[in-house]
Amino acid sequence: MKLDLSGKRVLVTASSSGIGKGVARAFLKEGCKVIISARNKDKVNEVVKKLRESISPSVWGLEMDLSDQGSLAKAVDGAYELMGGIDILVINSGNPPTEPSFFNETEMNDWRYSVEMFLFAPIFLVKKFIPKMRENHYGRIFFLSSWTVKSPQPHFTLADVSRSPLIQLTKILSKEEGRNGITVNTILMGSFRTPGAERSLKKIAERNGEPYESLWEREVISPIAVGRIGDQEKDLGSLLVFLSTDFGGYVTGSSILIDGGSSPYVL
Incomplete structure (x- = not known):
């Protein structure tokens, strides 16, 4: 089986660290041209430099704030200037600054921020990039989400509330765009060690008055059937690479679980 993605143009959002960075590395190693993006321009430039030195020169960086449509518009213009379009769109996101939080702890501004980042930003980016995908009769769109949208x-x-509508959008877009060579899938992720995940768990541990290590073992490691957390590049990146090839062309409109067997639900 030959996975040939050489020359495909990839944009990965929120990719200066953690999950997004691991996914970007996976596509770079397959010969893709990759744009990474994040809010911190200096960090983006630093990561681009390291990736060029270690993997491939075919990587660029853009400043992008998923909660700010003006920033998104500038990044879209930048992507078109750099590559003339995007073939593979991977929409990853960080965490709202006030999360973890229970409903009665949230304010309306928290909800506005969360919906802008988790829902409106993906809609905006898809609308901007999908016309060129139609012209080329090829496109892959991935919404990176969590198993918790099905088990909040x-x-x-x-x-969980703000990004659950992407499952509906996935199904709708798959039906509209399938005959245009475009597939759309939501990826329901389990546990990956990232700076954002560690920050959230440390907040929960502090709130519970227990050591972070014991919470990590009980809530993260123990429920995972395979006995380990996921690897951003090897596990998640490889899945997206496969789905982006011709071998993955029949998989669309799906919510794909990648969690090492940890989630409690069936459907």
Whole structure:
């Protein structure tokens, strides 16, 4: 089986660290041209430099704030200037600054921020990039989400409510765009060690008055059937690479679970 993605143009959002960075590395290693993006321009430039030195020169960086449509518009213009379009769109996001939080701890501004980042930003980016995908009769769109949108967790109220509509959007877009060579899937992720995940768990541990290590073992490691957390590049990145090839062309409109067997739900 030959996975040939050489020359495909990839944009990964929120990719200066953690999950997004691991995914970007996976596509770079397959010969893709990759744009990474994040709010911190200096950090983006630093990561681009390291990736060029270690993997491939075919990587660029853009400043992008998913909660700010003006920033998104500038980044879209930048992507078109750099590459003339995007073939593979991977929409990753960080966490709202006030999360973890229970519903009664949230304010309306928290909800506005969360919906802008988790829902409006993906809609905006898809609308901007999908016309060129249609012209080329090829496109891959991935919404990176969490298994908790199907089994909501009270302390992740903002994220679970704000990004659950992407499952509906995935199904709608798959039906509209399938004959245009475009596939759309939501990826329901389990546990990956990232700076954002560690920050959230440390807040929960502090709130519970228990050591972070014991919370990590009980709530993260123990429920995982395979006995380990996921690897951003090897596990998640490889999945997206496969789905982006011709071998993945029949997979669309799906919510794909990648969690090491940890989630409690069936459907």
